[in-house]
Every structure is written in C-alpha cells, then in structure tokens.
Amino acid sequence: MNRIYLQDDLPPSIATAVKTWSDRPDAQDSGSDTVYVVVDGAILGAEGMQRMHAAYGVAVQAFEATALADYEDLGLLLWPWRALHDGDALETLRTVMAGKPGVSFVRSKAALPTLCTTLAWLAAAQTQDGIPLYLRIGDTRVLSTLLLHVRPAQEVRLHDVIRAWAWPDRSGRLHSVTTEAMPAAHSAASTLVLDDAQYAVLFDAAEADMLHAGMRDVEAGWRDRRSGAQLHQWLRDLLKKMQALGIKQQKDQWAFVSLALRAPDGFEALPELGETWLRVRSGAAQLPEEIARWTDLQWTALERLAKSIRGTASAPPKGSI
Known part of the structure; x- marks a missing residue:
C-alpha cells in the first residue's frame, strides 16, 4: 500500500x-x-x-x-x-x-x-x-x-x-x-x-479512501501491482464483503484487508471460516486474535481454495512485500 x-x-x-x-x-x-x-x-x-x-x-x-x-x-x-x-x-x-x-x-x-x-x-x-x-x-x-x-x-x-x-x-x-x-x-x-443525505453520500464515497489511508501504515511494505483505480475498486468490493459479514470495527477491517491481500479470492465464503466471522460479528472476538488462533483446519482450507483457483485460471499476483 x-x-x-x-x-x-x-x-x-x-x-x-x-x-x-x-x-x-x-x-x-x-x-x-x-x-x-x-x-x-x-x-x-x-x-x-x-x-x-x-x-x-x-x-x-x-x-x-x-x-x-x-x-x-x-x-x-x-x-x-x-x-x-x-x-x-x-x-x-x-x-x-x-x-x-x-x-x-x-x-x-x-x-x-x-x-x-x-x-x-x-x-x-x-x-x-x-x-x-x-x-x-x-x-x-x-x-x-x-x-x-x-x-x-x-x-x-x-x-x-x-x-x-x-x-x-x-x-x-x-x-x-x-x-x-x-x-x-x-x-x-x-x-x-x-x-443529511448529501453528507452521508460524501462520507460513503470516501470510505474506500479512508480504509486505504489506514492500510498504508498497516501494510507499509506491501507493493501492490494494481493501478490506483483498480485497487480502489477492489477495496470497495471488500467493503461490501465486510458489511455482509458484519465486520465493522477498524482493527477488524484492517486485518480483513491484510488477509485478503494474501488469501485467494472468495476466501470469505469458506465454511471453515464461518465460526470466525460469527465471533467477530457478535463482538465475542477481534479478527486479528481470531486469525492468530487458526489451526490447520482454516489454513488448509485456504490453501485448498488457492490450489483450486490456480488449477482453473492463471491470475496475476496481487503484490509483494
């Protein structure tokens, strides 16, 4: 970032x-x-x-x-x-x-x-x-x-x-x-x-940019290969996914973006991660701590999805550190 x-x-x-x-x-x-x-x-x-x-x-x-x-x-x-x-x-x-x-x-x-x-x-x-x-x-x-x-x-x-x-x-x-x-x-x-409606629209339109501003410190070493416009659209899509999952707290959102930078597309729908999203949405846990407690169950599911995607399409890498 x-x-x-x-x-x-x-x-x-x-x-x-x-x-x-x-x-x-x-x-x-x-x-x-x-x-x-x-x-x-x-x-x-x-x-x-x-x-x-x-x-x-x-x-x-x-x-x-x-x-x-x-x-x-x-x-x-x-x-x-x-x-x-x-x-x-x-x-x-x-x-x-x-x-x-x-x-x-x-x-x-x-x-x-x-x-x-x-x-x-x-x-x-x-x-x-x-x-x-x-x-x-x-x-x-x-x-x-x-x-x-x-x-x-x-x-x-x-x-x-x-x-x-x-x-x-x-x-x-x-x-x-x-x-x-x-x-x-x-x-x-x-x-x-x-x-109030105008103010809300202006605030909503700035949400991806505000998320990016926070991620610049969190992921200071990440060099994304997408253009600025492409990265903006990707962050907007991530915000929709986070809203659907009930991920609202800033710290949780930053952790989700960091995970999304490295995880295969569509990872959030894996059944093995369902308990994670439930605990974060309910306020029982924060996402960084939840990820730190993941076992082979979650990491193996992510790797299996990544292999499946690589087997069907050759997608360009998101970036590097």
Missing part, C-alpha cells in the same frame, strides 16, 4: 479530451465563456506549485478575497485553460499532478472574482445541524460525488456562474456535468448547507 492516492496518472490524451469538452457547443450561448483549470493547492504541494508557476505563470488564489483567504496557496488555484493548452499541452500539469486527484476544469460565464466567490461558497459549507466544513471541492474524489448530488436551489446558485465542470476520474478518463437553470427553484442561501 505504497501509493498516497488511489488515482492513476493523467494520460497524454487528457489535453485533447479537455479541449474537445471546452469547445463543445453550448445550447445556452457559451461564446463568452472562459475555461479555467482548478487545482487543489494542498494536493499540488510547494514543489508542484513552483513548476506550475514556471510553466504557466502565477496562479489566482480563488479564496484570496473570501472568508477562506487564510488557506492561501493551500486553497484552490486557478489558471486560464488556454495558458496551459498553448504553453505545453498540459505536460507540466500531467507531471506534477500524476497520481493526484486534485485537478478539474470549469467553464464560467462570469467575471473571475464572481467565479472565485462561488468556489468559496461551495468550499465553506456546513452540515444540516450547523457544523462548519471545509469541503474539499478541489479534490476530485469529493467534487465528483458532490456535483452528482446537488439540490435544485444549490444548482441555481452554481448555474448563475458555472456552465459546466469536468474532471478526470480515477483512471484518468474525463467526466463532466452541465449545470441547469432550474427555473422553478430559488437560489441557495449565502451558506452552502449539506443536508
């Missing part, structure tokens, strides 16, 4: 994909729209910032004149899309943001200060019960979930300024959404309030 983010590198084709998206005709007259590159400064880092400045000029700090001004270079940073496209066809961006989920593209009809104010409105959110949040909209893992779950009043506020938003998914493929006018809805209030 040696990678920081479960994100693949930006492919060379990203420049063409963004240009195609940015040049796409808009039914609402986008002739005066401007496309900006939005980068999360905290994910970019100081060295990446220097390289971006050298290649594309000084960035605009989106939060500079807002309540989030203290974030400075750790907040959202904006560059005109054309500066990157005409400069080096995004090569510097691709290099400094390789494997990092911190770059997206907005098409706006508004003046730059208005765009910055709207981005700050999105980031300075609060929960339904009034808890303030810094919503990391520069992080595409957060952004991609939020944009698919905005409420009508929130979309009215967005549409007044932002026509469309595009971002690379975990595999580097470009996705986008176009905001809608929503004439029947009133514009959202001066503070973005996430209702």
